[in-house]
Amino acid sequence: MCVPCAFRERSLPVPARLVTETAQTLTTDPPPLTAQLLARLRDVCGREHVLTDRMQLRTYESDGLLQYRATPGAVVLPGSAAEVRDVVRACADAGVPWVARGAGSGLSGGALPVREGVLIAVTRMRRVLDVDLPNGRVVVEPGVTNTEVSLAVAPTHFYPPDPSSQIVCSIGGNVAENSGGAHCFKYGFTTNYVTGLEIVLADGEVVTLGGKLVDPPGYDLLGAFVGSEGTLGICTAITLRVVPVPEAIKTMVAFFDTTTQAGEAVSEIVSGGVVPGAIEMMDTLTIQAAEQAAHAGFPTDAGAALIVELDGSSHECEARFDDVVAVCERNGATSIRIARDDAERAAIWRTRKAAFAAMGRIASHYYVQDGVIPRTKLPEVLVKISALADEYGMRVGNVFHAGDGNLHPLVCYDDEDDAERAEELSGRILDVCVEAGGSITGEHGVGVDKKRHMTRMFSEPDLAAFQHLRCAFDPRGLANPGKVMPTPRLCGEVPGPYRRHPLERDGIAERF
Amino acid sequence: MGTETLRSETPQSADDAAQLLRDCAGEGIGVRIVGGATKPWGRHGADYGVRLNTRGLDAIVEHNRGDFTAVVEAGVSLRELDEVLADAGQRLALDPPLGAGDRATVGGVVAAGDSGPLRHHYGAARDLVLGVTVALSDGSLARAGGRVIKNVAGYDLGKLFSGSFGTLGLITQLAVRLHPRQPAHETAVGATDDPARLQAAAIALCGSSLAADALDVRWRAGEGAVLARFAGVAAGEQAAAARPLLGEAGVEARTVDDDDGLWEAQRGAQRSDGGVVLRVSGRPTQLADACVAAEAAGATLAGRAALGLWWISVPATTHGELVEVVARLRELLAPSACVVLDAPGPVRAYVDPWAVPDDAALKLMRRVKARFDPTATCNPGIFVGGI
Numbered sequence: 031m032c033v034p035c036a037f038r039e040r041s042l043p044v045p046a047r048l049v050t051e052t053a054q055t056l057t058t059d060p061p062p063l064t065a066q067l068l069a070r071l072r073d074v075c076g077r078e079h080v081l082t083d084r085m086q087l088r089t090y091e092s093d094g095l096l097q098y099r100a101t102p103g104a105v106v107l108p109g110s111a112a113e114v115r116d117v118v119r120a121c122a123d124a125g126v127p128w129v130a131r132g133a134g135s136g137l138s139g140g141a142l143p144v145r146e147g148v149l150i151a152v153t154r155m156r157r158v159l160d161v162d163l164p165n166g167r168v169v170v171e172p173g174v175t176n177t178e179v180s181l182a183v184a185p186t187h188f189y190p191p192d193p194s195s196q197i198v199c200s201i202g203g204n205v206a207e208n209s210g211g212a213h214c215f216k217y218g219f220t221t222n223y224v225t226g227l228e229i230v231l232a233d234g235e236v237v238t239l240g241g242k243l244v245d246p247p248g249y250d251l252l253g254a255f256v257g258s259e260g261t262l263g264i265c266t267a268i269t270l271r272v273v274p275v276p277e278a279i280k281t282m283v284a285f286f287d288t289t290t291q292a293g294e295a296v297s298e299i300v301s302g303g304v305v306p307g308a309i310e311m312m313d314t315l316t317i318q319a320a321e322q323a324a325h326a327g328f329p330t331d332a333g334a335a336l337i338v339e340l341d342g343s344s345h346e347c348e349a350r351f352d353d354v355v356a357v358c359e360r361n362g363a364t365s366i367r368i369a370r371d372d373a374e375r376a377a378i379w380r381t382r383k384a385a386f387a388a389m390g391r392i393a394s395h396y397y398v399q400d401g402v403i404p405r406t407k408l409p410e411v412l413v414k415i416s417a418l419a420d421e422y423g424m425r426v427g428n429v430f431h432a433g434d435g436n437l438h439p440l441v442c443y444d445d446e447d448d449a450e451r452a453e454e455l456s457g458r459i460l461d462v463c464v465e466a467g468g469s470i471t472g473e474h475g476v477g478v479d480k481k482r483h484m485t486r487m488f489s490e491p492d493l494a495a496f497q498h499l500r501c502a503f504d505p506r507g508l509a510n511p512g513k514v515m516p517t518p519r520l521c522g523e524v525p526g527p528y529r530r531h532p533l534e535r536d537g538i539a540e541r542f
Numbered sequence: 543m544g545t546e547t548l549r550s551e552t553p554q555s556a557d558d559a560a561q562l563l564r565d566c567a568g569e570g571i572g573v574r575i576v577g578g579a580t581k582p583w584g585r586h587g588a589d590y591g592v593r594l595n596t597r598g599l600d601a602i603v604e605h606n607r608g609d610f611t612a613v614v615e616a617g618v619s620l621r622e623l624d625e626v627l628a629d630a631g632q633r634l635a636l637d638p639p640l641g642a643g644d645r646a647t648v649g650g651v652v653a654a655g656d657s658g659p660l661r662h663h664y665g666a667a668r669d670l671v672l673g674v675t676v677a678l679s680d681g682s683l684a685r686a687g688g689r690v691i692k693n694v695a696g697y698d699l700g701k702l703f704s705g706s707f708g709t710l711g712l713i714t715q716l717a718v719r720l721h722p723r724q725p726a727h728e729t730a731v732g733a734t735d736d737p738a739r740l741q742a743a744a745i746a747l748c749g750s751s752l753a754a755d756a757l758d759v760r761w762r763a764g765e766g767a768v769l770a771r772f773a774g775v776a777a778g779e780q781a782a783a784a785r786p787l788l789g790e791a792g793v794e795a796r797t798v799d800d801d802d803g804l805w806e807a808q809r810g811a812q813r814s815d816g817g818v819v820l821r822v823s824g825r826p827t828q829l830a831d832a833c834v835a836a837e838a839a840g841a842t843l844a845g846r847a848a849l850g851l852w853w854i855s856v857p858a859t860t861h862g863e864l865v866e867v868v869a870r871l872r873e874l875l876a877p878s879a880c881v882v883l884d885a886p887g888p889v890r891a892y893v894d895p896w897a898v899p900d901d902a903a904l905k906l907m908r909r910v911k912a913r914f915d916p917t918a919t920c921n922p923g924i925f926v927g928g929i
Contacts, residue, residue, distance in 0.1 A: 253701025303722035345776030406608035495684035
């Protein structure tokens, strides 16, 4: 369905700034893993699947966000759910923190190791366990890639969430991050497709949540687990809903003089009742960069490109497509190109998905953000981003999942000394998003990268409620510590029943 | 309805509600949370001292037309919200039966995880909730999620609280995603008296590339039907395209454009006055077995074809017989989870309305409850395993 690109996004290994993240606020160096634990891990996974050589470990010191790195004490590569369970139990017995890692293509440092902790990479767990098309389900191990899921159910069905890293990113990672993609405005996110999980909690207990059936009795722990960024446990088997491929797909790209015009076209399309399969916008800077890389003939003097893809029944597609073309013309489109075949459609998507990597042609470094705004705020937010860019004297390219208001501003800079200011600018862009009623992250996750921004969105009681969930799953804080929450927190014992103190009752004292 | 309620409270703000929960927690008083009081489901019998009515939390806080989102307080009735949104050509695509006097509230429907035919295309309540504000028994008001349709910052407590039956805390406010109201509808209906053909026809439509707004099945007194509702500009063409698929599966196909009554009946079949309704989580490939089981029990079936979610309704009879029928249906449909929704009080006292999750999952659920509501103040005892 989509031309993969995060592979290329990642092929620009120029870290904006290296930060050695301790993950926890450690005042002293953590102790190395004991020989006893390493021996146990080797017993479980086999000697060749436990890496301890420093050079090998360094391969795993970052995920897709290269600004952060930390060297784990060991990387283990379990081959089965039972091995994962036994690895986690060994860590629990030793009191050693661990981090789960899929393909390592995440962009928020979610799979950043804990220094001297254990990194559990699920890359060997790549079996498709069950394909059940009459019931619209597929069951896979966590190391299966996103694209492989769709391949396993092709040609009649597909798996809709399609992050641009889809040929490399793992389903286990998608579950951890609640990954989206270009088509999620219509189709939803990973969380809308996971119906069952087998998970291992940090104490080594195996829990089955849901399965092929919907509405299992009890709390929606599936919903809580998906998107929890590896902090609630590790999944070893995943049951996904897959859907029939649409009868027809029509793709077009319209060019405008300004992003405001393109933004107005988006609003009119969506408010007219059309739910496009995808609706993506690029600004001048990203068009120029992407065109240099993809050579699809996009006019480099255009102020904005709007890619609209409709899918569904051929009747619906045809009828709606004419509406969309009319809306674009009405909003000042200077030219409109309609894909006549799969090759032309692929060319349009190739250009869009080349945007991140192609920024390397414009600037030697960039910092990518993942803010979200209410779609109607797009014009005013763009003006503010532009003003901020001027204030900092930096160029900011913008690519958007326009339907759902997910912005990926790319803050460009050439001089490594500007890294800190670029990061500051991108932080201020997130402020603008939050002020507009949006979010600090739409699909990349909080990880380590955005945890310091969490307090811009959430107050202390909100964070305390998050911690309740974390503590229910992992009271010792061994699973991916130091992620998501802005400051490290410990879990107390479950408090006993609160009883009002007589002084409180009499209004003499207050509890804080 | 369990023990006698001592005191009824109708907080007028989320802060008041949180304070009330905290006070009750301090006094060791159990709180029964009530919205429109249309769904007396779950386990009964626990000791409550206070009945917290959400009808004071009745503001539609925001309707962001251009963004297709709304922020509403929990006590707003779904009917009232729908009327407001209809003016803008929008809707919250959540269409469970609204209960007596159409009193079902947004908060109540989300907390109970109830749904209707639109779930086929638009997802469950959990899928439409963008953000949630909850009052916890420690007196705090916590917010999770946001007001935008895409957001992965923080834990998704909106999903955790959806379907939690108020046992973790009180949902005071919800941000929800809206969808355009569709101008036209047409339904393709495939009728048969053969459960196997009904299943084949339903699976044929589930696997087809036709995009239905709703895709239901029903079985009643030896007659079954699959219903596919299409909406939008090409509704008629799509319904017509469904007919040959139904024909190939060996069922008698027709299309209906004045179809509101058909769908009202599907929703209505999810409730019972005096009888028992079981909600069954099954697989589409077990539909024929479920129809046969329902028929043998003198019951009817209605539900979502592609989701494998069916409501089996057993008509009113003696309480003893109802208890037996529930046990028999559960046995026939095992291992599908069968949750008792509507049931006369005496029946509810004899059967566990919940299907029981496996031990490890239940243990984890108890841990979640203990963290969010350590005093067991909120709706104690009504949920799975007596949570």
